[in-house]
Amino acid sequence: MAITLSRRTVLRGLGTSVALPMLDAMHPTRLLAASHRETSSPIRMGFFYVPNGMHMPDWTPKEDGASYAMTETLARIADHRNDINVLSGLTLDGARAHGDGGGDHARSVAAFLTGAHPRKTNGADIENGVSVDQATAMQVGDATRFSSLELGLETSSQAGNCDSGYSCAYASNMSWRGPTNPMAKEHDPRAVFDRLFGGQTEKETRRARSEREKHRKSILDFVEADAKRLHAHLPIVDRRKLDEYLYSVRDIEKRIAGAEKLGMTEEGVPDFPRPLGVPRELSKHSELMMDMIALAYQTDSTRILSFMFTNAGSNRSYKEIEVNDGHHELSHHGKSADKQHGIAKINRFHLDRFEYLLRKLKQIPEGEGTLLDHCMIVYGSGISDGDRHNHDDLPILLAGGGGGRIRSGRHIRYKNGTPLCNLYLWMMQQMGASADKFGDSTAPLDRLG
Template identity: 75%
Template sequence: MLKSLSRRTLLRGMGASMALPLLDSMSSTRLLAATSNPADVPLRMGFFYVPNGMHMPDWKPIEGGDKYTMTPTLQRLAEHRSKFNVLTGLTLDGARSHGDGGGDHARSVAAFLTGAHPKKTNGADIQNGVSVDQVAAEQIGGQSRFGSLELGLEASAQAGNCDSGYSCAYASNMSWRGPTNPMAKEVDPGAVFDRLFAGQTTKETRRAKSVREKYRKSVLDFVLEDAKQLHKTLPEIDRRKLDEYLYAVRDVEKRLAGAERLRISEDGVPDYPRPSGVPQELKEHSELMMDMITLAIQTDSTRIISFMFTNAGSNRSYPDIDVKEGHHELSHHGKSEHKQAQIAKINRYHIDRFGYLLKRLSSISEGDGTLLDHCMLVYGSGISDGDRHNHDDLPILLAGNGNGRIQTGRHIRYENHTPLCNLYLWMLQEMGVKADKFGDSNGVLKNLG
C-alpha cells in the first residue's frame, strides 16, 4: 500500500525541482475524505489591479442578489457567473486627496492593498502602509515555498515623479512589505518559471539553466526519472493528475521558448530583440503570467499573490482590439461617447485576461472541488470613473468559493462609503491571520457567506 505523500514532496533532478499538485495520495486529501472538511485544503488569496477606473455603466449591475442582469463587461465572465460576486459600494478613502491635490492615479494603487494615504513626495522619503498580502505573508507565508508572489505586466519603478508630485514607487507597486518598502513585481514569465522549478540552491539553479539552454532541455528532462518512479506507485486517479500537470508544465515551457524569439516583420527583418521570456504581444504575455499563477497555486508554492495588469495612470494603447489612443487619455472622457466606448473595450480586454485565469483554475481538480473553489481572488481598481477620479463605489469583483466560505453568484450591494478594507480584514481572518483591524476598516465585510 502506498504511504501518504507529503504536500512538500518534490520531483528532483540535477539542479531542478518540481513541487507536486495536490494528489489523493497526500495526507491532506485523505484527511479531507475522512472529515469532509474543506478547510483541510489550502486556501489562497489573490489581488488583481486594473488602472484608470472603469466605464461604470458597462460594469455595475442594476439589480442585486443572484438574479441580476450581467452588464456588457461582466458578460465576458458569463461562464463563471456561479463562481464570483460583484461587490458595489466599497470605498478607498486612502486614495482621496485629503488636501494633497492631484495624484489620484498614484494614490489609487498605493492605497489599493494598504488602505493608507501615501505621503506626497517624489523623493526618497516615501511613506505608505503595509499591504494586506504582506500582512498575510508575515504570519502564514511560511506554510508554502514562497511567502507571496508579486507579479505584473509592466515593470516596477522605485524613483521618479510619476503623478503630480507622487513617486513612481507609488504608481507602480501595490504590494508593500513596510511603509518605505515597496515589493517590486516580476514581469518576466520565464523568471517566474525558473523560481517555481529551479533547484534549491543558487549553484544548482545556474547549472541547470546553463544545461537547459545549451542542450535545449526541458525542466522535465531533469526530473523525468523521479517522475517515472513516483508514477508507478500512484493509484490511477493520481496518475492522471500527475500526467495532466506535467503536460501543463511542458506546454508552458514551449510557449516560453517561442516568446524568446524575435518578432519578424513582413520584410523578414527582426523588429527588435525582446527581453528573455517576455512576449511582445500583451495577450500572450498575460496568459503566460496567468499560467504561472495557476502552476504556483496548483503546486502550493504560494498562497498569496498580487498582480498588476499595468501601472497606475497607464497610457498604453491596445491596437490588437483597435484602440489606438492611450488608456489614461481616454479615461478623461469628458462624457465623449467615442472615448467611453473605447474605455469599455479596454475594460473587456482586461477582464478577458482574468477570465482566462478563472478558466484555468476551474479546470484543475483539487480535493473535493477545483483550484478556483479554494481561492479568494479580488479583481478591480482603486478608481471608479476615470473622468471623475472618484474612489467610492469601486468596481470590485470577488472570485472563488473560498473553500466554501463564500456564497457566490451574486451582486452584493453595500452602503456607499463602506471601507474596501473591511473586505480585506475578512479575508485575513479567513486565511488564519490574527487581525482585528486593517487600514481604515471599521469591521469585517458582511453577507459574503
C-alpha cells in the first residue's frame, strides 16, 4: 500500500539521520513566511565567489539578448546555455575605496553579499553589513534542517592583517550574520558529509562515527532497515529515485574516503579510519564539495548556501592546468599577454568546477523538471578587471530557473552602475522573504522573468 510522506521524512539509525530527496509521495510544505506557499519543489538560493576578477575580454559577450555568441570562457558552460543568464553592468559600490585607500580584494569579498563598505581595520573592531544569504535565512531558513551553509576550498580567518590594513575576517568570509559576526566556512568535504548525515546531537554523531570505524561500515548500513521498510511502501517511480539517491550517497562516501588513497573492504565499503585533511588536488576537492552542495539541495537540508573558491587576493598557483605563477600576481597583468593568458586559464578552471555542479543539478529529477530548474545561483566576483581593481560592470552569472520565475538563456546588459544588490533584493523576494530594500539597492532587478 502506497504511503504519503512528509517532506521532512528521514531514515534513522545509530547516530545517523539521512534526509530524503523529493519524492512523489511527499506533500508540499509551507514556508514560515505567512503569505508565501511553496510549490511541491522549493526554491534554492546560492552564491559562488571567485577571487581576483576576470579576464573580461574573454568573459563579456558582445551581443545582448538570447542570440549572443558565447565568449571563450563562457563556452566552458555552453551545455547549460539555456539554464543561465549573463548579467553585465552590475556594480558593487561598497567595495570601492571611498577614501580608505588600498584593500580592494578584501573589500570585494566583504561587500559581495552585503553591499556594505566594511570598516577599515585589522583589529577586533570589524564592522560590515548583514549578507543576503543570512538576511534571507533569518526569515525562511528554519524551514530546513540547516538555515544556511557556508562552504569553500580554503579555511576562514577571523583576525590578522590580510590586505592593506583590512582584517583577514573580511578577506576570507563573505557570509555575515551581523555587522561583527562573519560566518566561518567549512572546507572539508568529510565534515560537510557528517553534518548532512549525522545524528541529532554531536554525541550521537561521534558514537556512530566510532562504530563505523570499528566495524568498517558505511553510514547507510545504520539506516538499512529503515530504508527497506520505506522502500516496500513506495510507488515504483519513488523506489527508483530512492535507489539512485542512496547509491549516490554511498558513491560519494567512497570517494571521500578514497581522497587520501584509503583502501576498500571486499564489500566495497570505505576502509576507515577516516583520513585527515582534504584532497590534495584542487579539482577533486572542488568536485567533492559540489557533490555535498547537490546533496544538501536535493535532500532539502538547506535552501541557502554560499561558496568561496579561494579567499580574497589568493596567490595560489594552478599546476593542474600548468599555471605556475600565483593567481593574484597574474591578475596584476599590466596588459602582459602572457599574464592575461594565465588569468583566462584560471577563470576557465573555476568555471569548469561550476559546470560540474550545474551538470549534477540537471541530472537530478524534481517535480516536473530538474533540481537546477528550482535553483537560482549567482556566480561571479566583486572585482571586474584584476589589474584595474574596478568594481563596476562585474562578471556575474545567474544560473537556474528559480522555479519558473527566471527566463534564462540571455545576456542582459544593465546600465553600468546598477547595484548588484538589486539582484539580491529580487532573489530575497522570490524566496519569500519580506524585503523592500537590501544594501544599496534601488529596486528589485528587472528583466529576469
